[in-house]
Amino acid sequence: MEIDLPLADYDKFLRDLKEHIRNAQIRASLAVNRELVLLYWQIGGEILTRQQQQGWGAKVINKLAKDLQKAFPEMKGFSPRNLKYMRAFAEAYPDEQFVQQLAAQIPWFHNCILLDKVKDAAERLWYIQQTIQYGWSRSVLTHQIDSGLYRRQGGATTNFDRTLPKPQSDLAQQVLKDPYNFDFLSLGKEAQERDLENALVAHIRDFLLELGVGFAFVGSQYPIEVSGKQYRLDLLFYHFRLHCFVVIDLKVVEFEPEFSGKMNFYVSAVDDLLRGEDDRPTIGIILCKTQDKTIVEYALRDINKPIGISTYQLREALPEQLQGSLPTIEQLEMELNTAALEIETDTDTPG
The missing domain is CATH 3.40.1350.10 (Trna Endonuclease; Chain: A, domain 1)
Known part of the structure; x- marks a missing residue:
């Protein structure tokens, strides 16, 4: 037996329900990302400690990558390249509280971009805060760094x-x-x-x-x-x-x-x-x-x-020699058009 509902009431109910579901999905994604970044920080810290205190060489990264990929075949992110990012991440942010409150609030790929492109600690902190505040996608963050926004703002x-x-x-x-x-x-x-x-x-x-x-x-x-x-x-x-x-x-x-x-x-x-x-x-x-x-x-x-x-x-x-290295309008548009897909790709790891 069908129940007649006023159309306006049902539409509002459906809209509210969708909003609750979307909010729950966002919270779940943020929680997963936070735990992933903290895990990578811990792994990087362990590698860093052993290399500094026990003299482990760079080759241990390749061996560790192989063993972790064998032990956890369903998990991405244990490539040698990404393990090096983890070590660099732990070295850049020795304070766990900082990682929990700030660095873990942005996707892992964003953190990798900051490690590659921004060497000054205060500048890197500023870009993290801006990314959290405005929800910058990876392509927008890259654009802002390349345009020197920190120095111009x-x-x-x-x-x-x-x-x-x-x-x-x-x-x-x-x-x-x-x-x-x-x-x-x-x-x-x-x-x-x-x-x-x-x-x-x-x-x-x-x-x-x-x-x-x-x-x-x-x-x-x-x-x-x-x-x-x-x-x-x-x-x-x-x-x-x-x-x-x-x-x-x-x-x-x-x-x-x-x-x-x-x-x-x-x-x-x-x-x-x-x-x-x-x-x-x-x-x-x-x-x-x-x-x-x-x-x-x-x-x-x-x-x-x-x-x-x-x-x-x-x-x-x-300068004429620099103009060819700048993105074209079409490239910028393509980057912005793909920004909506960043949520899915950002859950993966480089390498």
């Missing part, structure tokens, strides 16, 4: 400490980079500001990836009207973590003091015309080809609106 010259309350000012400072990498664009030396703007909009996904988490695109050449006269903002975004509009003004020349006065006007207008009751003060970003720090500091000294000045790098500006 928070590097813009701003007046946020004077114009925004804490902790908003600190968060806003960290959101801005210097320089921004627009390697996904190929523009000639004679490109104008509109050419740069059109290229960024045409590759908006790559642009948003470079801007960072939280940016939502509102529009280009966004119109605002003040005293019957229309003005157009090069690019307008909304940032969901900062809870504010972000105006970006593009310049293909070196920063000039008058740029800050124009941006001050734009930010004031957006605050009056677009900002809602729950929105925080609008932020302005001036992206220039180059900047002189002293001139920028003087230009911002008496500005009462939050404004940051950053530079950008184009693929065209890089």
